[in-house]
Amino acid sequence: MTRKRKDYLTAFLFVLPSLIGIAIFYVVPYIICIIKSLYIGQEFVGLINYIQLFSNNTFILALKNTVIFTVVAIPLLMIISFLIALFLNSFKKILSFFRSAFLIPVVVPVASLICVWQVVFDDYGAINGLLNTLGIDTVEFFSSEFSMGMIIFIYVWKYCGFCVILFTAGLANVPKSLYEGAKLDGANSFQLVTKVTIPMITPTTFFVFLIEIIYSFKIFREVFALFGNYPNEHIYFLQNFINNNYYNLNYPRLSSASIILSVFIIIILLVFFIFERKHSFSE
């Protein structure tokens, strides 16, 4: 055996435990899930489960809410965290303090945060107290269309700090010479950001986007803790649908909904991959 082959073998052996884990816990179940989605009981039904799913009003509602949340919350979080990162980038001395402070929301346990949000968003809570003082009627955050706004707010609050840290790391890697060159060419502050900073941090942006997609699905923990298995119709997400169908033991519906959810994520990532390939200048 040549040395190169030996190295390959050693490397492969090192990777093997992870490969086994991924295969057993992700690949095989995913394939089983695809197969189950094509059956009802023991009978092969093809795409019937998918067709039925799209004629199910509850699934459509869950899909609609998930799309609204993803389309609104993720860009909002990216924009806010990018702007904060830009702002912090100009205050290098206090950066380390903020770096630690911004991570706190991510590490605080969900259960304790829920207690706080209940107090803040309750009909007699802090926000409604403030609104009432300003002469605005009480907003029923837990049982109205404002629930979605509340969940988006919690999502942005919780993960903003982490994304800011990622963006600041990306910003620190942009060569100063590019800014100096652009300034000599007469670029203003806005042009510096749009023409230099954003293209140069595309890989970071892509990574942040990936992380945010993952975190957007983790927000279900907060929704579940605040609203239970059956939240109001404005925040009934695909995760609720899948979770409830798990306890209903409706395997065909559960597996087909899971496949659709995964396809939904894959499509989003694929679009972003293509976008990243076309617009990344950092290399």
Added chain:
Amino acid sequence: MIKKVISLILCLLALTGFSACSDSTAVGTKNKITTYTLKNWYSISEGNSIWNYNKHCKDSDKMIEIVEFETEEELKNKLSTELMSGKGPDLISADCLSAAGISYEKLIDQGCFVDINEVIKADTSQDQLNLSDYNEKALQSGVINGKRYFIPFYFMPNFCVASQQELEKYINADTKSLSYNDIIKINDKINEEKSDKVISSNADGYIWSYVYDNVDFINKTYNFDGEFSSTAEKLKELKGTGDKIKEELLQEFVISPYQIYEYCAEIEKYGETARIIGKPSIDTDVLSAQMCGIYFINKNSAKKQDILEFIKYALSEKEQNDVAGTDIEKYDNTTSYYDGSYFPVNKKSYKSLMNNAKKLKYLDDTIKISNESVEQLENILAQISDFQFSQSTNYMTEVGSELISDYVDGKISISMFVEDLKTKTKIYMEE
């Protein structure tokens, strides 16, 4: 070399880790029939049937092992995961599903349970189950879409007992059951009188049963329109009335004929006529009862015929007499619950129970019950046509309870309550 050794150790560790995912956490003895429950959850009478069966059973393989779980979450996760992977306990009680917060009607939809008729057909033993020996209407409630998913062992009528003279002061109660409007009228008049009376110690619960009555879980329909809002608003006013135990107009805790007769005797003692009437319902011409002792057979079970032996035992005259307390010689208001409760579905046992109940003396062994009350009870029991599941279903836990509590506590308005109830019920039914 060191690299190779480390990588091989890592591989071995991974593989041993996966092997730990095998059956090591399995509970229960594999050769016994298993059933799951929450710790100390089984009601005395239902648990009795299993314990008595185990004592009666000579073959240890046919005994039933009750596997107890510490928390609802643990039970729910274990049960749902096992059922999903094609395993699970052989015998699944309605109590277990209720404790785990799993909907029985949705499990029926998913074909998780066996058609007991098929098990009965496959039975080649000498003592085959003859369903005509039991209350046909009660047994018919276990037949859904042509398949018999369960056989209820007992039932509790949704009746209450009141003085006819007292009742007539408030309403013209000539229907089989009281209506929710009757309850509202009674409450309004009691409030006008400013008397010491209360409708019932259970008055807080009427809004719960009103919501439940408006949902049809089998046909997946619900009605929260029309008079629903105005009736709910009135029923909400009953909050707290049950707490002040004064003079109760309706006696609702009727778990046995003995108890019904005790209430009747109390009324007759003052020269008044006892009236046995259906608890408040939407359809006042229908009398209903709650089924008790409901067990489903897991379709994955390899012990279906053995479970049938347990069902036969639980339905036997002797066991039903024991649980219902058919043979008690003296009715004691303070201990009767332990002597027996429920109405048996076994016709012979039922007949013996009713015969014994009318022979006894009530109110500390002093008063014999009148023939009118006996006839009235026998007559009204024969008219029960709607056998229902207990209201503590998954729907009430997941959808109803929090909304109703919030509404009754004044946290949400009636419009918000109805709107949320509609959307959540719609989601619950359709998902």
